[in-house]
Amino acid sequence: MNILAQEMLSAVMQPVETARGLPNEFYTDPEVHVAEKRVLFASTWACAGFVSDIPKRGDANPVSFLGQPLLMVRGNDDDIKVFQNVCRHRGMILVEEKTTLRSTIRCPYHSWCYNFDGSLRTTPHVGGPGNNLHDCIKREELGLIEVRSHVFMGMIFVNLDGKAPAFNEHAATLLEQWKEFVDRPLFHAGQDSSFKLNVRCNWKLAVENYCESYHLPWVHPGLNSYSRLEDHYNIVEPGAYSGQGSVVYNSQLDATRKFANFDGLSDKWNTGAEYVSLYPNVLLGVHRDHTFAIMLDPQSHDQTIERVEIFYATEEMCGPEMADLRQKNAKMWKDIFIEDIFVVEGMQKGRSASLYDGGKFSPVMDVPTYCFHEWVARRFTGK
Amino acid sequence: MNAVTDLQQRMLRAHHAGDNAALPTLYLEAARLREAQGEVDAACFFYTQAYVYALDAGDDATAGEARNRLKTHGRDR
């Protein structure tokens, strides 16, 4: 990172009253995006997919995450593992499409076969036709390359460089803040509780917009009726996550029916809801009767796929009787997130203004956004 | 047509049709034939094919038998 960039980043790390936002290059420069993959994603815990992508034993889901081919597999013991999707022999991609495997991961090239735990099971003809053994082919050294992974609130997190602190340590404050939600099963209803948005912006703009409530009365005037600006508070955990809470959550999707609440929640959640960006790429929302998780899947410096998955408190909420209500809920959220698209795409366009200096933060309203910018700047400068 | 060419035809048809469930037993049959003729290398070639296709198809019985024969001949473990 050059001197100028270092200086611009130190401007981001000033107190919120005087800090500037991240410089334009962080939104417009493909090279910065390449560096971000290492500095902001690989070295910490990032969400690469969802448990609901591999619901059954033997399910295997290949994904390209930040340009890396990964394979998520649910083994026979229901254990979820993530591997680099590459054969240890000549580097062939192992699984091209989502599938249910029977009892092996077979490379389509020379048919080396791996167990679901990644160990190498057989190496056909490796010692000549009809001989599957050779002294130089040590199976115990040639298992699939496993990527460190952790399941949290229905998401599959990966630590690509393998060096981050354990997930529970990494997310300790959020685990504590949301202890009433994190240690219980969440139920996903499948298709009707799942949608994707393709947005033409840098992934960070989605984080920034999500974690502040300042824009609510202007961008989401419909929400304002039950979620007024003054009913919101900031959530700020430097270096980890930031967002907003509401004290007036009161979903009324239907006159008579309601989703079941999570068992045993404290009173705070009767009308409380919280929305946080867990850095780098996860946007979460919790309510007494449902949670959602958004995975930001950066496609390039100016393209992001937002994957949204909604979860409920009980199995029954995922049954056919509740389908219409779930669809309403999904539509409500989708409409809200669509309202945000012109803003994040507009900020992306704005970042081509060469004299824009990263902008100014309201010390009252923009603290969660500032917290995120500061995290980025600190990771890049190692401070 | 003798037994070997008939079996070869059936294998080819299964490959062409993408009938992966049929492959393990066809290769197993070929392996047994060769083994009965004392052709160990050829038998183990076919046992290997049977083993791999059986793993792929989740055909545990065939996978187990093929692997056992391979182990007996010191060709797998």
Ligand code: FES
């Ligand atoms: S590349 Fe996978 S078996 Fe050869």
Ligand SMILES: [Fe+2]
């Ligand atoms: Fe918004």
